[in-house]
Amino acid sequence: MKKIHIHEEYCIGCRLCEINCLVKHSKSGKIIKAFKEEFPRPLSRVHVEEKGYLSFALQCRHCEDAQCIENCMTGAMHRDEKNGAVVCDETRCVGCWMCIMSCPFGVVQREKKEKRIASKCDLCGSDGEPACVVNCPNEALSYE
Amino acid sequence: MSNGETKYLLIGYSVASWWCAHSIREGDRSGRIVAVTEEEGPYSRPLITYVLGKKTGDVAYTGTIFQHDEVEIYPRKRVVEIEPRDRIARLSDGTDIRFQKALIATGGIPIFPTIPGRENQGIFTFTRRSDMESIDTFLHGHPARNIVILGGGFIGLKTCEAMMDMKKNITLVELAPRLLQNMLDEEGSYYLEKALAHSGVHVIKEDTIVLFETETDRLTDVVLKSGRRIPADLAVVSIGVRPNVDFLRNSGIEVHRGIVVDEHQETSCPGLYAAGDVTETRNLLTGERNVVAVWPEAVNQGRIAGWNMTGREVAYEGSLPVNAVEVGEKAMVSAGIVNPPADGYETIVRKDRENYQKLVLKDDLIMGAVFVGEISKSGIYINLMRQKLPVETFRDKLLDPNFGLINLPTNYRKHIVKGVGIEV
Amino acid sequence: MVKTKLAPQLEINLPIVFSAMSYGSISYNAFRSLVQAAQEVGTYCNSGEGGLHPDFYPWGKNIIVQVASGRFGVHPDYLRVASAVEIKIGQGAKPGIGGHLPGEKVSSDISRTRKIPEGSDAISPAPHHDIYSIEDLERLVFAIKEATGYEKPVSVKIAAVHNVAAIASGAIRAGADIVAIDGIRGGTGAAPQAIRDNVGIPIELALAQVDERLRQEGIRHRASVVIAGGIRSSTDVIKAIALGADAVYIGTAALVGLGCHLCQKCYTGKCNWGIATQDPYLTKRLNPNIGTRRLVNLLRAWGLEMKEMLGGMGVNSIQSLRGNKEHLRAVGLSREEMQILGVKLAGEGW
The missing domain is CATH 3.30.70.20 (Alpha-Beta Plaits)
Structure with a gap:
């Protein structure tokens, strides 16, 4: 990857x-x-x-053992099958910020779109x- | 193996059990895993308030951990008794299951104090999907405008947020002098109260409900200890949860505040493990034993239990209370000891109109953190707590607005991520 | 079958070598770009008199190390790791005077490379204090040959001055395998201006004279001649070779390839391009991987241009062009200049 x-x-x-x-x-x-x-x-x-x-x-370092994925309570934070990136499914994200507090790099941010979602590097799709x-x-x- | 026999039994099927099954499958590809749950099936319990507030459509957990684990689920059943010596679990439908290893992950049940009038309609607790559905049904049947929430804890506030999304008239009653007593200090609570007031939520502290007044079995008002009377069409009681351990009464498994486990998540009865909100574990920072009922620790404990169940000895490092929430556009993250006893602890605070940040230090280690408002970098501090990294070399940079990974010692920052070339 | 044992040789894919620019005068990243490019193209990079940072030892096959009057960083490993050793007698930018690296530029890394205390001025004296005659030079040349087991060619670098031909002849007789001649106005921005602009003679005149003298004395075959100073294009390379050089050194041209804008402020140590500086804010501006690519591009382009020109001249190898002044014709030069260069006027036949 x-x-x-x-x-x-x-x-x-x-x-x-x-x-x-x-x-x-x-x-x-x-x-x-x-x-x-x-x-x-x-x-x-x-x-x-x-x-x-x-x-x-x-x-985002797209950790192999990603705590943000483990700690996501909706499963919105997931690993992309194609490029192995850790990405947030914005439709599922509810903005509970579990990922923010889990990230040892501090690279997840709050973003306000139609609703609040976690915003992070997606390796540009x-x-x-x-x-x-x-x-x-x-x-x-x-x-x- | 007959239906009544399994290699692994998961009692309760939520996040700790999911990860336990996941770890079991890393070491045992074929052993039968049976999960007994009172629910219809697995779902993400913390999502119920968000679903009620229409932030998301359903409570399903869409993570990938279910895909490979092949767990047989026995829904709508409860374990009523366990025979640890014979390794038999008796279910609510009368059947027995014989198991080799079991995980107790029954979570918590809401505390509901005996307040007169509590048996009437319109009064709810809010911890599971069925609660959400009954509140939803109630709201559809009755034009409820005034909502009273008892308990300004985590669930209370998330309920509050769901009600805010539904544009209700909300009163939040909290016995303590601050909201989120375990997560915040009084100053942090002040920022939160300000945000709540801004969103139109009425907060009453240092008070509690003593009477639910009803008319034809339906709630009309609540009466507070101070004598105040507040109109209420719906009340949610969320003063806390306690470990769901009643069915272990005669099993001989040691239960203190929660189920007592060793560092392998094994209970006092060999072969029986426990994880999640039901267990009492050693605190990572203080070494005290207590129940830490948060999602990340349920994940960790479940994984550890699963590994040890398949014979891979992995020790649990200890639990760290961490939590995050956003109410009224005010995000909060808290971890560790936020209200330290006076001696030996030092606190660093940075605040402005919108943001409040506090770190609790002891002997050059971060012991606690509170972030209100700006929370993006909070994970860095929490990781430092977990790793117990001394902060002496960058103590003056802590809470600096530009604090980041770059302030950490190079050899540490280079090794946070394992993997060639992706270090920072 | 030739039975004669050949003296040690350097093989280059292109008659262009990076000239002596020390780590200290240029940045680590600039030096790294040069050595990496030298390896990729198959030529050499000269370490200058500042010693060789241990990081660059793996590139030893493509490095010529210098022994200059200050003897900075000279030790057995330094001599052994390189492909050739160059004794610097003079430098085109400042013939007859030494060098001075101010103490502020002697960082810990440079102090380790040069083997001098951190923060101390690095002064290269004007003369080698052990060389006052050709015989003294001979002793140093053979001391180095002895130290390297007679496996590496030894070069002697001299500045182009009025009696350069005699000096070159002496250097060869002293055992030099390569004579490097550095013409006036080497491109440094760190030499005293009066010296830089006025001392020395143009390289083409010096080269023609040296070549002529060595031929007359019958020792041209005993050494290669490499020239430096003002080589700006592939045409300059072709002209130099036709005038008798075996290869050329490029310094400024290579730095321009790295991004140098010739602002001539090298002496301030505040090079904007991260080349002639040790300021960590500035040196990181030059990514050696990009630098390497640019240098390789430069050399490759010059190489292609030179091949085109050779084709145009009907010469099928660069060796056939060496010293072949018949391929050159002069335009706008005085009779005396043409005489010194040994070049006929344009229009004159064979």
Whole structure:
């Protein structure tokens, strides 16, 4: 199964991954519209953490032994059969936040759409490489 | 094997039993597993309030753990007695089941105090699907507007949320000086009360119901200890649950607050295991024995029990009370010791108008955490609690708005995820 | 069947070698890009005088190490791991003067690589204090050959100055297997400007003179000549080879491949591109994997262009072009220049 690898030694903290993730997960898929016309603004599922010169973009690690899946009380959080990603079925999610408190990386967020749901990296579905990896200008993320 | 015989018997079939069956199947592909449940079939019990509030369509659990486990379910049956020496369980329909190993995972039953008038219509407890269905039916039959919820605990608040979704006029009565007494401190409760007030919920603390007033067998008002009278068409009593252990009375299995188990989840009778809300386990942080009735620990205990039932010795590390809830757009996460005794503990607090965050530390270890409002990073702290990682090197960064994995020691952060190349 | 035992040789797939840029003057990531590209293309990368970081030992097959006046980081393993050893006598950017790496740039990693205390200035003296004659040079050349078991070629790098031909001749007689000549204005941004811009002579003039002198003395075959200084395109490589070089060193061109914008602020240690800096905020801007790809691209493109040009000249191998000045013609040069270069005026026949 392919995973997103983080190369912190090359991350320059430009946060293009965050922008591209947000756009990818917006309704329009257009950068200006996503930022200016969609309310509430779509959420980026990747976040750059910084400390001094060290920085890295962190998104769901898609753990093999995923506590968010075990602790999900509806079964909404599940493993995608195709790419092995840990994904949240938004139709089943009720926003109980069990996944948030289980995640040792702090990469699940609350999102308010028609109802509240858990928002997390879905490896951009099955359309090839995730947006954060494709758009990283310094190849600090790789998908292999 | 005849119908009356099984290798593994699961008494009660909810989350602890599911994971137990799952673990059993890792070690034993063919042994017969029978599950006895009072319910129609498996469903996710915490979902009932969400279904009542129409947040989701049904209570089914759609996770993948059922797919391979091949468990025979005996629905609408109860185990009324267990003979641990002969390994026989007597069911409510009179039949016996002989088993080799059994898991007791009967969960909790609601505490319902003897308040005058409690036998009338319109007064409910709310812990299972049947409760949800009867409340739903009642609400369809009667135009209930005023709802009184007794108990500002976890179930009370989730009920409250379901009623908020139905646009009811809600009063929440809590005996303690704060809501969610085990999850929050008084300051955290203040944030929650503010959110509830904003959503139109009327909260009455340090008071309780002493009388249900009725008219032709139907609830009309409740009378509080303080003498207040509140109109009520429907009341939900949710002051807590206790382990469902009545059927073990003559079995000889040691029961204290809950069923006493060792670190392999085995009860005082060999071959009988227990997991979930019915058990009393050692607390991960304090070492005290108590009942921790939360989903994640039911999962852990069920898994541990299943492994040990098939001969794979795995020890349980101890239970950590953790919980999360959102009421009135206010999310909350709490874990461990949130109201520490005065000595030896230190607390760090960060708060603003909307958010309240508190960590309880002892000897450089995180012992408790409360998050109200912004909760996204709470899992990091809870994991630190579980791993018992000393915080001395990043103590000053705790609760920093930008606190994240990057503040943790590199060799620790690199090994949270097992798997080549996916470390952080 | 040739019975003669050949002196140790370096084999290159392309007559282009990365010139000496030390770890210290350039960043770890830049150096890594160079060694990885050298390996991929099948050429060499020169370590410069700053020693060799242990991380790069696995690439030893594609590394030429330098022994310079400061002797930084020189130890038996350093000599043994490399494919060739170069004694640096002079440098085109600053002939006749030494080097100075300020103490602030000597981080712990660099101090370990150079074998000097952290935070201390790294001063390369102007002369080698043990070399005051060709005979002294001979002793060092053979000391190195002795240390490496006569298995590795030894190169002597000199700056192009007025009597470069005599010096080159002396170096070969001292036992050098390769003579590297560095022309005026090597591309560094960290040399005193007056020296950088004024001391030394253009490389093509120096090269033609050296080649001519070595031929006259009958020792051209005893060493390869590698030139450096201002090689900017594949055309420059072709011209250099036709003037008598065996290969060229590229430094600035490679850095431009890595992203260098020639701002000439290398001496500040604040290179925006993460090349000539040790600032951890800046060095991470250069991902060596991307850098390697770019360098490989550069060399591959130059290689293809050179093949095209060879085809155009009707020469079927690069060896046939070496020293073949008949393939060159001059336009706009004075008679004296043409005479020194040994090149005929455009339009003149055989």
